[in-house]
Each structure stands twice: as C-alpha cells, then as structure tokens.
Amino acid sequence: MNYKSYTTEDFVLDQKFRNWILNPDTELNLYWAKIIKDHPDKISEIREAINVTLNIHDFKYKISPDRSMEIWNYINNNMDHKEADVQEGNKVIPLNSQSVIGWNMHQKRKRTRYFLRYAATLAFAILSGVVLFFTFNQNDVSEPVAQNDEWVIKKNPWGQKSTIFLSDGSEVVLNVGSTLRYLEDFSDNERILYLDGEAFFTVSKDSLRPFRVFSGELMTEALGTAFNVKAYPEERNISIALESGRVQITPLKGKNTPVTLEPGLKMDYDEENEKLRVTSFDSREIISWKSGIIYFKNANEQQVFSKLEKWYGVNFQVNDLPGDKKWSYTAEFTNKSLENVLRSIGFSMNFNFYINNKNVQITYN
Incomplete structure (x- = not known):
C-alpha cells in the first residue's frame, strides 16, 4: 500500500485504518506503528483521520435484516445489467476518496423519495469491495454501521x-x-x-x-x-x-x-x-494533582496563571507586570477554592483580583 500520497480522506476510507481505530488488536497496532514510523510526514493527516473516524463512530445505527433484504431485492430487480457485466478481475467501483465524500454530502441534501436508490448504490459498493461506512435511515442522516466492540x-x-x-x-x-x-x-x-x-x-x-x-x-x-x-x-x-x-x-x-x-x-x-x-x-x-493538590515550584507568572486556568476552567486577564517584579513562586494548595488560592498568591505577589463567573481580572498594586 502506497501511503505516501494518502490524504486525510484516504485514511478515513481505508478499511484497515478504520479497523485499527475502531477495533484495534496487536497486529494492527504494530502495523500502523510501522506506517507512522515510515511516514512521519503523514502524522497530521493520520490525526485528522482519527478524529473524523471517531466522530462518525459516535452515531449508533444498524440496518435491520428486513431492510437489508429490501435493499438486495431492489438491486436484483433494478441494477443496470450493462454495469454488472464486467470482467471477473474488475469488480471494484472506481471511486476515489474525494468523490465518495462528495457523494455522501450530496445525498444528505436529498429527500426521502431517493432513499432506495442511494441504499442500493451503497450496497453495491460494499459488494464490490468499496466499504462505505455511511448508512442512511429514512431521515437522511448518515450514520456508521454498528461495531461489535463498544x-x-x-x-x-x-x-x-x-x-x-x-x-x-x-x-x-x-x-x-x-x-x-x-x-x-x-x-x-x-x-x-x-x-x-x-x-x-x-x-x-x-x-x-x-x-x-x-x-x-x-x-x-x-x-x-x-x-x-x-x-x-x-x-x-x-x-x-x-x-x-x-x-x-x-x-x-x-x-x-x-x-x-x-x-x-x-x-x-x-x-x-x-x-x-x-x-x-x-x-x-508531577503527580500530586490526582490528590487535589496544586503545586508550584519556582513558577513564573505565566506558569501560575496557566495552571490555574486549566485547573478551575477560567480565563485570566492580567495587566502588565511591573518591570522590577519577577516571579519565583513556590506553594501548594489542597482542595482550595479559586478565591482562597488567589487571595494567598495575591498577598505574596502583591496584586488584587476580581472574579466574574469564568473571567478573572488581575491588577498589580
């Protein structure tokens, strides 16, 4: 497989790649670890493809057996025989990744009356070896085929x-x-x-x-x-x-x-x-955070406020630090509120603070 020219869409449509993301095993982990090692320039595309695959997989939908039979009957009765009359070694629909993605987006704008035609196209693609992991319900919502492992x-x-x-x-x-x-x-x-x-x-x-x-x-x-x-x-x-x-x-x-x-x-x-x-x-x-402890060791201003932003889920607005003021702050706080932590730090570093919901204003004295 030539992954050198793969785009994000190519990875998303690659059956082996989707198996690795949705149903990984030792063999797949070793295989894709080698691919990543051999193609470091594809890290960005692989990460994007992982996110796309996971987001699609969040949906839970599975075609019922009756619906599957209906689709196959429709294929048998309505498929163009000229298209079916192809050589034995050429039974793959020539769709590239861009056309498949574009095709899917186009279908989402269609009305319910077109459902059977698109379901038949999907089933024929699967029959031919092109696995499209989108299925369509009668509200035209694209969802993945459910996997055995959750x-x-x-x-x-x-x-x-x-x-x-x-x-x-x-x-x-x-x-x-x-x-x-x-x-x-x-x-x-x-x-x-x-x-x-x-x-x-x-x-x-x-x-x-x-x-x-x-x-x-x-x-x-x-x-x-x-x-x-x-x-x-x-x-x-x-x-x-x-x-x-x-x-x-x-x-x-x-x-x-x-x-x-x-x-x-x-x-x-x-x-x-x-x-x-x-x-x-x-x-x-390094690990005191898991016990509810915020720990600072010789931390500068940016390190202190950055950690507090993440810890409490707030945003800090800090005015300019006085030119003669340098931070080297060491302290620890166990299960303390943001207000109590800021009161202690503010006393040491000589600033006042104002908390307004998720926004915190810092003003130096």
Missing part, C-alpha cells in the same frame, strides 16, 4: 477531573482538559487505551495482557504499575513519570529506541525535534 470515550473539560474504573480492575485518574478512549471490555491479549491530555494510571497485574497507552507519538506499555502520562496536544511535549513498577516507552516516530523506566524516573519527549530525556522527578510536582 468504545468508551471519557472527556473532561477544563476545570473538571474524574476517576475511571476499568473492566480489568485498573484505575485511571483523568486530569482537566483530557480525553481517554478505550474498549468497554478489553481483548484477550492486550489492554489498549488512547490519551489526549493527562492521566494517572494504576494498572492491575495481568501478565497475559499488556497495558498499552497511546499518547501522541509514544506508546507506553506496562503489566502492573502506577505511572503518569501528560500529553496535551497543544504543548507538543509528552512527559511520562513512573511511580512504581516498570514501563517500556516506544516512540512511534523517528529513530529513537524503546526506553524502560524504573520508579522515580520520568521521560520527556519533544515531538517537534524527536528528542527524549530521562531524569528523576519530584512526585509532588
């Missing part, structure tokens, strides 16, 4: 954290502004999760089913352990810190080899430059 998607807005208990007994604390995707029931040979944002994983031991977390351009594998993954897409930096047990981290792009972490170590990976660095870490600074 994906669970947990998404936290800024200002909200949550704890998730997985079917294998593992526990995930999902941080603010983060999304976690996983199968409701893991497969028999592995446990796969996809993370955008930050989460702390406490993994139940299962030597027969590795626990694998995909985050950006990294895959972290564990058997029974506790570790933190921070991979917000807008930051372009992935940080993985190990509290206990052992994990192996595999870069999916570039020439870096897998890295094994021991407790007390963390790995920082720069996605833009494909550089990684392993260092020790202060657990209060």
Whole structure:
C-alpha cells in the first residue's frame, strides 16, 4: 500500500485504518506503528483521520435484516445489467476518496423519495469491495454501521477531573482538559487505551495482557504499575513519570529506541525535534494533582496563571507586570477554592483580583 500520497480522506476510507481505530488488536497496532514510523510526514493527516473516524463512530445505527433484504431485492430487480457485466478481475467501483465524500454530502441534501436508490448504490459498493461506512435511515442522516466492540470515550473539560474504573480492575485518574478512549471490555491479549491530555494510571497485574497507552507519538506499555502520562496536544511535549513498577516507552516516530523506566524516573519527549530525556522527578510536582493538590515550584507568572486556568476552567486577564517584579513562586494548595488560592498568591505577589463567573481580572498594586 502506497501511503505516501494518502490524504486525510484516504485514511478515513481505508478499511484497515478504520479497523485499527475502531477495533484495534496487536497486529494492527504494530502495523500502523510501522506506517507512522515510515511516514512521519503523514502524522497530521493520520490525526485528522482519527478524529473524523471517531466522530462518525459516535452515531449508533444498524440496518435491520428486513431492510437489508429490501435493499438486495431492489438491486436484483433494478441494477443496470450493462454495469454488472464486467470482467471477473474488475469488480471494484472506481471511486476515489474525494468523490465518495462528495457523494455522501450530496445525498444528505436529498429527500426521502431517493432513499432506495442511494441504499442500493451503497450496497453495491460494499459488494464490490468499496466499504462505505455511511448508512442512511429514512431521515437522511448518515450514520456508521454498528461495531461489535463498544468504545468508551471519557472527556473532561477544563476545570473538571474524574476517576475511571476499568473492566480489568485498573484505575485511571483523568486530569482537566483530557480525553481517554478505550474498549468497554478489553481483548484477550492486550489492554489498549488512547490519551489526549493527562492521566494517572494504576494498572492491575495481568501478565497475559499488556497495558498499552497511546499518547501522541509514544506508546507506553506496562503489566502492573502506577505511572503518569501528560500529553496535551497543544504543548507538543509528552512527559511520562513512573511511580512504581516498570514501563517500556516506544516512540512511534523517528529513530529513537524503546526506553524502560524504573520508579522515580520520568521521560520527556519533544515531538517537534524527536528528542527524549530521562531524569528523576519530584512526585509532588508531577503527580500530586490526582490528590487535589496544586503545586508550584519556582513558577513564573505565566506558569501560575496557566495552571490555574486549566485547573478551575477560567480565563485570566492580567495587566502588565511591573518591570522590577519577577516571579519565583513556590506553594501548594489542597482542595482550595479559586478565591482562597488567589487571595494567598495575591498577598505574596502583591496584586488584587476580581472574579466574574469564568473571567478573572488581575491588577498589580
């Protein structure tokens, strides 16, 4: 398969790609990890295709057996025999990705009286090997064919954290502004999760089913352990810190080899430059968030207000910092309200604040 010329639409329409996103297994994960490694210039298209596939898959719809029989009967009675009379080795409808997507958008504007014709076209495309994952109900809404395995998607807005208990007994604390995707029931040979944002994983031991977390351009594998993954897409930096047990981290792009972490170590990976660095870490600074603790260590103004924005889901408007004023702020707050936190910081850094719903005004004295 020549993925070099693939567009986002080509990936979306690729059956093997959709199987990987909607029903991943070990073979598919290894296959697409190699594709990403061999075609790093396609990372952007692949990410967009993943989002499109997941958004389409959010719909739940399945054609009934009676409706399927009706479609096939319509095909048998109304198909143009000249089109059916093709050579044995040429039974694929010559549709490219752009025409398929355009065709689908065009159909959404049609009225109900055209439904059977389009359903027949869809069924013929499937018969010919072109799998279009759009089906049409009688209200002309495009929805995907239901899958056997159900994906669970947990998404936290800024200002909200949550704890998730997985079917294998593992526990995930999902941080603010983060999304976690996983199968409701893991497969028999592995446990796969996809993370955008930050989460702390406490993994139940299962030597027969590795626990694998995909985050950006990294895959972290564990058997029974506790570790933190921070991979917000807008930051372009992935940080993985190990509290206990052992994990192996595999870069999916570039020439870096897998890295094994021991407790007390963390790995920082720069996605833009494909550089990684392993260092020790202060657990209060990296993983205290899961216990409701906001921790600052020699933080500057931007770092403080950025963390508070995400933690409480607010927006700060800050006037100019006085020229002779430099921040190097260290403190921790446990389950405190925004007002109490700002009152304490404001006393130390000499500013006043005004909270109006989700907007906070900071004025230096």
